[in-house]
Amino acid sequence: MIEVNKVYQTDNLELLKNLNDNTVDLIYCDILYNTRKKFRDYNDNLGDTKKAIEWYKPRLIEMFRVLKETGTIYLQMDWRLVHYIKIEMDKIFGEDNFRNEIIWSYSRWTNSGKDFVRSHDNILRYSKSNNYIYNIQYEDFSEKSKHKGSRFSKKEDDGKLKQQYISEERKKAMRDVWEISILNSQSKERVDYNTQKPKELIERIILASTNEGDLVADFFCGSGTSLVVAKELGRNYIGCDLNKKAVDITNQRLNELNW
Numbered sequence: 001m002i003e004v005n006k007v008y009q010t011d012n013l014e015l016l017k018n019l020n021d022n023t024v025d026l027i028y029c030d031i032l033y034n035t036r037k038k039f040r041d042y043n044d045n046l047g048d049t050k051k052a053i054e055w056y057k058p059r060l061i062e063m064f065r066v067l068k069e070t071g072t073i074y075l076q077m078d079w080r081l082v083h084y085i086k087i088e089m090d091k092i093f094g095e096d097n098f099r100n101e102i103i104w105s106y107s108r109w110t111n112s113g114k115d116f117v118r119s120h121d122n123i124l125r126y127s128k129s130n131n132y133i134y135n136i137q138y139e140d141f142s143e144k145s146k147h148k149g150s151r152f153s154k155k156e157d158d159g160k161l162k163q164q165y166i167s168e169e170r171k172k173a174m175r176d177v178w179e180i181s182i183l184n185s186q187s188k189e190r191v192d193y194n195t196q197k198p199k200e201l202i203e204r205i206i207l208a209s210t211n212e213g214d215l216v217a218d219f220f221c222g223s224g225t226s227l228v229v230a231k232e233l234g235r236n237y238i239g240c241d242l243n244k245k246a247v248d249i250t251n252q253r254l255n256e257l258n259w
Contacts, residue, residue, distance in 0.1 A: 004215060007227065007254070008240040009247040012219035015240045016062035024066045024238070025133065025214035027073040028205055028226050030197055031056075034080055039194040042222075042243055053084050059219070060085075064092050066217070069129045072099070072209040076197075082122040093126040100125040104201060106182045123205075137208050138171035178204065191249055193223035202229045210235055224250025231257055 002008075002018050034052045035044045046052035067073060073093070077085060082101075090098065102123040110117055180200050183190055189199060202225055206216060216230040221239035227250060230237040241247055 002238065004236045004238055005231075006238065007221065007224065007247050007250050008238075009242065009244055010240050011242060012240050013059055013062065015238075016059065016066060016219065019062075019066040019217075019238075021065055022068045023215065024217045025068055025071050026206065026210045026216045026235075027063055027067060027071070028076075028202065028216065028218055029074075029220045030076040030195070030218075030222060030226075031081075031085075031220050033078050041194045041245060049081070049084060052081060053088060056085065057088060060088055060092050063219070064128065067128045070131055070133050072125060072127050072132050072134075074102075074123050074125050074205050074209070076104070076121055076123045078121050079118065082124065086124055089124055089126055093128065097127045097129070098124075099127055099132075100176045103177045105177055105179045108182060133209055133211065133214075135208055135211070137174040137204055139174045141170050141172055174204070174208075189225075191223050191253065193246065193249055196223045197225050199225055199229050202226050203233070206230055206233055206235060221250055222246050224253050228253050228257065 002015065008015055032042075032044050032046060032052075034046045034049070037044050046055050063073060075085060075089070086098075086101075100123075102125060104121040104123060106119055108117075108119055178201065180198055183196055183198050187198075190196065206226075206229055210216060210233075212234040213236065215236045215238065216226065217238045218224075218226040219240055221227060221241045222243075223246060224239060227237045227239045231254060239250060241250070
């Protein structure tokens with residue numbers, strides 16, 4: 001029996017097969033990108049692209065099965081797999097249930113040679129039906145846009161008009177391009193694990209697509225950021241990873257929360 005608020009060291013396909021239908025409110029996975037690299041903490045090599053997609057197919061089918069009718073799934077990857085995964089997601093979840101391709105844009109120091117510097121990830125967002133949870137998220141206007149419609153309404157001592165803005169707190173609905181910094185070596189969030197993602201990125205996803213008490217699942221949990229954020233925000237969670245180090249780090253982070 002699969003218990004909630006636990007992290008499992010197991011193959012994600014095996015865990016998925018043991019979950020009941022229509023039980024998960026939100027799936028977020030920072031999946032294997034198939035860079036063909038062996039990182040210190042895991043091996044990101046599923047073979048050629050065809051083999052990688054064949055490896056993903058049964059997992060995507062199971063993710064569809066366990067997701068609630070009101071649920072949403074976010075899969076994060078990069079240019080290597082995104083167009084292939086989208087084709088499979090269109091087949092399994094339905095083209096009409098494609099909601100967004102979110103671009104996570106970040107800056108990093110790197111030499112690119114003859115190409116533009118690659119500095120973004122892709123996050124595919126699908127629902128299972130049209131009746132999905134979505135809590136509108138907002139972002140700041142630019143300084144220029146924030147002050148459109150400002151008026152001159154007060155005189156200074158020297159006789160000049162002082163510009164008074166209608167609102168300093170104007171917000172707009174969040175776009176699907178997110179500019180969030182990656183975690184550098186000095187970040188207080190950093191733990192000893194490769195490719196850790198920032199909490200701010202996951203917070204947007206969980207706040208947008210769940211309510212308190214909902215169940216968040218991450219089947220590639222790595223350092224456990226998604227589960228930590230879920231717990232901080234009053235959500236339940238299920239996570240898994242094949243790597244014992246990943247599970248140990250995740251459990252340590254979860255146990256350190258006073259909640």
